[in-house]
Each structure stands twice: as structure tokens, then as C-alpha cells.
Amino acid sequence: MNQKIERLQLYDTHEKIIGAAMALNHLPGGPIVSGFAGEKLGAAVRSSELILTLHRVPRKPGNKREDMIAANALLLQKVCRAMADENPNAFLAIATNPINSMVPFASSILYKYGIYNPFKVFGITQIDIARTRTYTAEALQVSNQNLFVPVIGGHSAETIIPLFSYMTPVEHVVNPCQADTLTQFVRKLGTEIVFQKQGSGSAVVGVAHSINEFCDTLIDAINGKEVEATCYSANPYFGSRFFAGPATIGPYGIVQPFRKFPFNDYETFLVNSSVPFINRDVNLGEDYVKVLLPKL
Numbered sequence: 001m002n003q004k005i006e007r008l009q010l011y012d013t014h015e016k017i018i019g020a021a022m023a024l025n026h027l028p029g030g031p032i033v034s035g036f037a038g039e040k041l042g043a044a045v046r047s048s049e050l051i052l053t054l055h056r057v058p059r060k061p062g063n064k065r066e067d068m069i070a071a072n073a074l075l076l077q078k079v080c081r082a083m084a085d086e087n088p089n090a091f092l093a094i095a096t097n098p099i100n101s102m103v104p105f106a107s108s109i110l111y112k113y114g115i116y117n118p119f120k121v122f123g124i125t126q127i128d129i130a131r132t133r134t135y136t137a138e139a140l141q142v143s144n145q146n147l148f149v150p151v152i153g154g155h156s157a158e159t160i161i162p163l164f165s166y167m168t169p170v171e172h173v174v175n176p177c178q179a180d181t182l183t184q185f186v187r188k189l190g191t192e193i194v195f196q197k198q199g200s201g202s203a204v205v206g207v208a209h210s211i212n213e214f215c216d217t218l219i220d221a222i223n224g225k226e227v228e229a230t231c232y233s234a235n236p237y238f239g240s241r242f243f244a245g246p247a248t249i250g251p252y253g254i255v256q257p258f259r260k261f262p263f264n265d266y267e268t269f270l271v272n273s274s275v276p277f278i279n280r281d282v283n284l285g286e287d288y289v290k291v292l293l294p295k296l
């Protein structure tokens with residue numbers, strides 16, 4: 001349990017969330033947990049400083065992440081509506097896939113509701129950092145404890161970009177061939193888990209770990225510190241309107257989105273080839289607003 005969280009309000013359309021909240025309350029040292037179901041989304045988001053979405057349908061073998069927009073957008077729209085009605089100043093962190101489209105989708109919806117703050121909407125992509133770290137350490141046969149590789153771009157097979165030239169500690173180096181092999185490997189890991197779980201879900205434990213890492217840092221920001229955390233957010237620096245990378249975040253949201261710094265040739269190639277995919281995903285998310293809103 002994360003000791004920095006004082007109060008946790010869980011929402012699910014299904015009543016089973018009440019039992020899940022009750023079970024979490026049995027653990028010592030954690031937050032006070034309440035469960036909200038069905039029509040009680042407004043009560044669940046009321047007075048929360050951070051609203052996190054991790055719903056609804058994980059993909060099945062054969063699906064791409066972008067196939068999940070229709071399945072997952074409606075609840076995200078309802079969360080945005082509840083924010084507009086109950087808690088317009090909260091931070092919104094989105095772990096629901098497809099991240100590359102869901103963040104622009106939520107941003108457009110919040111804009112339509114008159115409460116969009118581009119500095120307070122985050123897509124959670126930490127899982128790509130965890131995976132890169134684990135498998136790079138394995139390839140180099142070093143401990144993964146202190147190893148860190150920044151990962152930028154987006155969260156999909158064509159847009160995850162590990163920056164091995166910024167790996168720390170600096171004495172660890174991967175050669176160009178290893179960089180390409182590791183990049184292609186890490187890009188496929190989400191799909192591989194979905195395949196191996198045979199339609200029963202996705203990387204549940206990995207995403208739980210990653211969400212905790214991200215939220216732990218974000219809570220420090222909410223509590224007044226200036227922190228650095230990787231997220232997919234509004235970003236004007238790469239030729240797409242959204243891009244992931246280490247951002248500086250403070251109590252009022254993002255102070256400085258990830259900016260370009262010098263890339264090697266391979267990283268430049270990966271960035272240039274990811275941007276058209278991110279633009280396509282951003283358009284898919286924004287276009288879905290036009291599909292959904294007239295029906296509401």
C-alpha cells in the first residue's frame with residue numbers, strides 16, 4: 001500500500017468493487033478505501049486531487065491497442081463529465097488503453113466541457129521504462145537496481161522509443177545492434193502478455209507497479225514539490241500534439257513537457273518514424289469524440 005495516499009475512492013460499474021474496497025481496508029498502513037458502484041461516479045471523483053482511470057476492456061489476442069477505443073472511450077467520457085460536474089481542477093491520469101488516443105480523446109472532451117487544462121492530463125507509460133530496464137540489465141548482465149533508460153514517444157508497437165544513449169549509470173553502453181534488438185523486443189512485450197494470457201487480460205501486475213511508481217511521484221508534485229516523471233501529455237516539440245517523455249511537474253501540473261535533446265541517428269530515425277503513428281492515434285481519439293458526443 002502506498003503510504004502517501006490518505007484516501008482511495010474506487011469506482012466500477014459493478015457492485016463487486018465494494019468488496020474489493022473492503023478487502024483493501026484490511027491492510028494496515030494504507031489509505032482509507034471506499035467503493036462506489038453504478039450511478040455513483042460523481043461521488044467517487046468528488047474532492048479527489050488525482051483521478052486515475054484503469055478500466056475496462058483489455059485487448060484480446062489479435063487486437064491492436066487502437067482497436068480498443070470504442071470499448072474504453074465511453075467510460076472515460078463519463079469520468080470527464082463527472083470531473084466537469086464535481087471536480088474540474090483535479091489531475092487526470094489515464095492508464096486505459098489505447099493511451100496514444102485516450103489522452104487526446106479525454107483532452108477534447110474536457111475542452112468541450114470547458115475545463116481542459118493541458119498541464120493536468122497524463123497518460124501512464126511507465127511500464128515501458130520498467131520493461132526496458134529489466135531486459136537491458138539482462139542483456140548487459142548487470143543489476144537492474146540502479147539502471148535507468150528514458151523511454152519517450154508513445155505507448156504502442158510503433159511509438160515506444162528507449163533512449164539508450166541516455167542510459168545511466170553512464171558506464172553501461174549498448175551497441176547499435178543491441179539497441180535495435182532491445183527496442184523491437186520491448187515494443188512487443190504488451191502484445192506477448194495478451195497472447196500468453198489467452199484473452200483473460202493484459203499485464204495487470206506490471207501496470208499496477210507502473211501506476212504506483214507514476215502516482216507516487218505525482219503525489220509529491222501535488223503536495224508541492226517539483227518532480228520529474230515520464231508521461232504521455234500535450235507536447236508541442238515533436239510535430240505531434242502529444243508525446244511521451246520525462247516532464248517536469250509541480251503542484252499546478254506540468255511545468256515543462258519533455259523537450260528535444262540531442263538524439264543519435266538511430267533515435268532520430270525512431271522519433272521521426274513514430275510521429276506519423278502518434279498523429280494517426282491522436283486523430284483516432286479526437287475523431288471518436290465526434291462519434292460519441294452526438295449519441296449522448
Ligand SMILES: NC(=O)C1=CN([C@@H]2O[C@H](COP(=O)(O)OP(=O)(O)OC[C@H]3O[C@@H](n4cnc5c(N)ncnc54)[C@H](O)[C@@H]3O)[C@@H](O)[C@H]2O)C=CC1
Pocket residue numbers: 011012013014054055056057058059072075094095096097098099124125126127128200201202203204206207210
Ligand atoms: N498503461 C499501461 O501501461 C497499461 C494499460 N493497460 C490497460 O489497462 C486496462 C485494464 O486492463 P486489465 O487490468 O488487464 O483488465 P482487467 O479485465 O483485469 O480489469 C479491468 C477492470 O475494469 C473494470 N470495468 C469494466 N467495465 C467497467 C466500467 N464500465 N466502469 C468501471 N470499471 C469497469 C472491470 O470490472 C475490471 O475490474 C486496459 O485498458 C488495458 O489495456 C494494461 C496494461 C498496461
Ligand SMILES: O=C([O-])CC(=O)C(=O)O
Pocket residue numbers: 058059065097127189190191193194202203
Ligand atoms: O498491451 C496491452 O494491451 C497492455 C499494455 O498496454 C501493455 O502491456 O503494455
